[in-house]
Amino acid sequence: MEIALVGVGKIAIDQHIPSISASPDWELSATVSRHGSVDGVEAFTDFDEMLEKRRDIRVISLCLPPVPRFDYAAKAIRAGRHVMLEKPPGATLAECHALEALAREHRVSIYATWHSREADKVAAAKAWLADKTLRKLHVTWKEDVRRWHPGQEWIWEPGGMGVFDPGINALSILTEILPVNVHLKSADLDVPENRQTPIGARLDFFHPNGAEVIADFDWRQTGDQIWQIEAVTDEGTLTLLEGGARIQIDGVEDALVSDNPLAGEYPRLYANMAKLLSTGGIDMDLRPMVHVSDALALGRRNAVEPFHE
Structure with missing residues (x-):
């Protein structure tokens, strides 16, 4: 599955990009960032342009700071894209509830990740x-x-x-x-x-x-x-x-022995996202953010x- 990564900062470089590259489920097909890019991957500086030009990409992984993330997620969902949110999933609980409601309205998956x-x-x-x-x-x-x-x-x-x-x-x-x-x-x-x-x-x-x-x-x-x-x-x-x-x-x-077959927190997150898409599911557990x-x-x-x- 093709995926676009929005925000190419430290966490994206250290965790998201290697996890996507090593995954049998995903292909990194585009990035959106004002400052960063990935060799061999189409790079955009404008999110709206990417959504318009790469309609073939159905999944967006957002690695932005929490304050601007709502606007990006809402645009992606309204464009019919599935969304994966870096932690915390938003700046406020109200934003997160609104995104979940919007995802249900547009029948797309959304995943609040807790690595x-x-x-x-x-x-x-x-x-x-x-x-x-x-x-x-x-x-x-x-x-x-x-x-x-x-x-x-x-x-x-x-x-x-x-x-x-x-x-x-x-x-x-x-x-x-x-x-x-x-x-x-x-x-x-x-x-x-x-x-x-x-x-x-x-x-x-x-x-x-x-x-x-x-x-x-x-x-x-x-x-x-x-x-x-x-x-x-x-x-x-x-x-x-x-x-x-x-x-x-x-x-x-x-x-105690763990039986989790995958190694690493972020590879497991991307495996979880693939499973959500296969079932049309939503995972927006907000309990950590409530605390x-x-x-x-x-x-x-x-x-x-x-x-x-």
């Missing part, structure tokens, strides 16, 4: 937790923004989400592996004096069975980067490490020192 859910050990963690009684779950997601998001000023502007840009990856895993839904009770947000979005956050969730569920996000981490979820249950402690790439049960590495929206609504804002690159 961290496709990490190697997430499915195994979900299966192990399914019949356990959870006592406590602690998310620790701490990384260096200068290392992973250099020069990306949009993340500090309204709609950019700040530390929730990586934090939403943890929330996507949280909502995937827990057998029940949780919702936010309270939050503390550290917002640099010269920025619009938080650089750190602490979240406290309500669990229907009384378990303690908390999350700590920080973009000021130096040294070792930490992407960890620890779940204490009545039958032992499960720990996901390195964003879900590794798993431990009571400290024993690889105690971020609630944190920004409920969070107590603490002014912290200015942030400079």
Whole structure:
């Protein structure tokens, strides 16, 4: 199937383009970007022009920042194209609901991708937790923004989400592996004096069975980067490490074996999209984004020192 990639930035170069190239399902047939291109692939700088000239391309993968993404997605859907959305799927929940409604109206598939859910050990963690009684779950997601998001000023502007840009990856895993839904009770947000979005956050969730569920996000981490979820249950402690790439049960590495045949988060996303198209399906799970929206609504804002690159 032919696919067009809109936005040729770091995530597209590092993940999307190699995943499409290696996939038996997809052929990258066009790109849309003001600054980037792919050798041997037809390049456009105007999205409307691509939609008009390449009507043979039925699937659009959007790798733009969240704020402008709605307009592009809506245009694609109205043109009868199927749409794949990089995380987060939009700048607001209302935008995402509108896109899903529009996709249903035009009978096309739309996929809100959460790449961290496709990490190697997430499915195994979900299966192990399914019949356990959870006592406590602690998310620790701490990384260096200068290392992973250099020069990306949009993340500090309204709609950019700040530390929730990586934090939403943890929330996507949280909502995937827990057998029940949780919702936010309270939050503390550290917002640099010269920025619009938080650089750190602490979240406290309500669990229907009384378990303690908390999350700590920080973009000021130096040294070792930490992407960890620890779940204490009545039958032992499960720990996901390195964003879900590794798993431990009571400290024993690889105690659970994953049976996911594909290697890599983004190859699995593109395989999922191919399956959605084969069934005419829609996947717009917005639970991770609900938690971020609630944190920004409920969070107590603490002014912290200015942030400079």
